[in-house]
Amino acid sequence: MTEVRAFLQRTLIAAEMQGRQLLRRRMALAILVALPVALYLAMLTQSRESAIEFGALGMSWSVACAALFAVLAAREAEPRLVLIGFRPAELILGRFLLLLVGGTAFAALVGVAMTLASSPVSVAALFGSCLLVPPIAVSLGLAVAAVLPHDLEGTLVIIGLVGIQLALSGGAWVNGILPMNGPIQLAYLAGGFPADPVGLMLVHSLVYVVALLAIAAAGWSLRVRVRRGRPAAPAQ
Amino acid sequence: MTAASATTAKGPAPSPDRGRGPLLAASGIVKRYGVKHVLDGVDLTVHHGEVVALVGENGCGKTTLLRICAGIAHPDAGRVEVRGRIGYCPQEPGLLELLSADEHLALFGAAFGLSRKAAIASGRRLLEELDFPVGDRSVSKDLSGGTRQKLNLALALLGDPELLLLDEPYQGFDTGSYVNFWDHVTGWRAAGRATVVVTHMLGELSRVDRVVDLTHPSRRASAPAEAGR
Structure with missing residues (x-):
């Protein structure tokens, strides 16, 4: 029980300090908020329905990059903390x-704004799309950071993965194997377009979250691991 | 480089361990980066109350050896055995740029199970001893290089470690703080702590028990003069 309590205490203080750091990056936060809003507003001039998809994918960019840079900012300190x-x-x-809570709050606000501006066919599907983004995007950012712990490389991978989905049309089979397919399909549903079954999207998203978190945990644990030898034998 | 050539014994016999064994015993450490052999069979044993200086030319593996001893870097061959808690102070402050000193103390203290209040109180005492401007709420990226380094050192000392691994911990210190640092080393020695310090400040080698010169034997002509207690 004491061990569980210590685990929770250390987890919560790690989350708290992550939050403090994130909130102090005001300019970065402003850009992270502006990106999906700009994408959504730009698409809104063409199609109120399709704009929902752009808003969701813009959020996934922002949240995944926030996760990536949260890891990279701590890459020198964390081996010391593990030590x-x-x-x-x-x-x-x-x-x-921390990122899940922050991302979900952000997604909910964007969801409210898109509901008001896009008049979706299904408000539930729109919020489903928005709220599915944070767990997948955070996991994606953490996994990329664990595998490619460098600013440029990691950012390019995230831009590539989300950008491909942004460029694809709704029915493209490639969408089905990329991480953001769940939110995209729900965005289609919200806009009144044909989409995959909801259950399938949720399973797809869950599989991605679990797989990406497993990669993140394994990769980062390997990077910050401390190799401890056995204590030296007492002098005779 | 062989183990024997790497180590230059200094001064009196190491402090007695009272049957506890050495705090650090590294043997046969080999490390290569590509085709370059940085460490080739280096041994290092450190006992309670002993101060060991790691010296040598740039790129000879001082920082690598310290990182391997800490368990952060991994040798290609060899074995490191550590007894007790390690306090590790890296050359480049491993700090979180957007956290203040108190926030660092709270976070690092949590690793030892210290409450936030206890960690900050304990850490502030250490910072005061190092002439850190205690109470300064600036985040670490806004601190001067020397002030950051004092925080870096205080974090290594937090939790009362038995073995200190310090990689040029006085970088950026002003003269007073630098002298103060070596006085602290003497104090740690008296308290039974073991200290391994990477240093280029050869003038202070008279204050350590042993000097381990990692300069390759073929380049040893310019090796530092032996010194020790």
Whole structure:
């Protein structure tokens, strides 16, 4: 029980410090908010229905990049934290929870704005699309950071993955194997377009979240691991 | 470089461990970066109350050896055994740029199970000893290089570690803080702590028990003069 409590305490303080750092990057936060809003507004001039998809994909860009840079900002400090007693899982979980909560709050606000501006066929599908973005995007950002812990490389991979989905038309089979398919299909549903079954989208998203988190946890644990030898034998 | 050539024994026999064994025993450490052999069979044993200086030319593997001893870097061959808690102070402050000193203390203290209040109180005492402007709420990226380094050092000391691994911990210190640092080393020694310090400040080698010169034997002509207690 004490061990569980210590785990939770360390996880929560890791989340708290992650939040403090994120809130102090005001310019970055402003750009992260502006990106999906700009994408949504730009598409709104062409199609109120299709704009929902752009809003959701813009959010996934922002949230995934926030996760990527949250990891990269801590890459020098975290091996020290593990060395003195933190578990990699506590650091990863704390970061995931903080970004998930922050991303969900952001997604809910964007969802309200898009509901008012786009008059969706299904408000539930629109909010489903928005709220499905944070868990997938955070997991994607953490996984990319674990595999490619460099600013440029990681950002390019995220731009590539989300950009391909942005460029594809609704029925493209490639969409089905990319991480943001769930939110995209729900956005289609919200806009009154044909879409895959909701259950399938949820399963697709869940599989991606679990797989990406597993990659993030394994990759980051490997990067911050501390190799400890056994204690030296006492002098004879 | 062989283990024997890497180590230059200094001064009196190491401090007694009272049957506890050495705090750090690294043996046969090999590390290559590509085709370059940085460390080739280096041994390093450090006992309670002992101060060991790692010296040598740039690129000879001082920082790498310290990182391997800390467990952060991994040797290609060899074995490191550590007894007790490590306090590691990297050359480049491993700080979180957008956290203040108190926030660092709270986070690092949580690793030892310290409450936020206890960690900050304990850390502030350490910072005061290092002439850090305690109470300064600036985030670490806004601190001067020397002030950041003091925070870096205080974080290594938090939790009362038995073994200190310090990689040029006085970078950016002003003269007073630098002298103060070596006084602290003496104090840690008296308290039974083991300290391994990477240093280029050869004038202070008289204050350490042993000097380990990692300069390759073929380039040893310019090796530093032996010094020690």
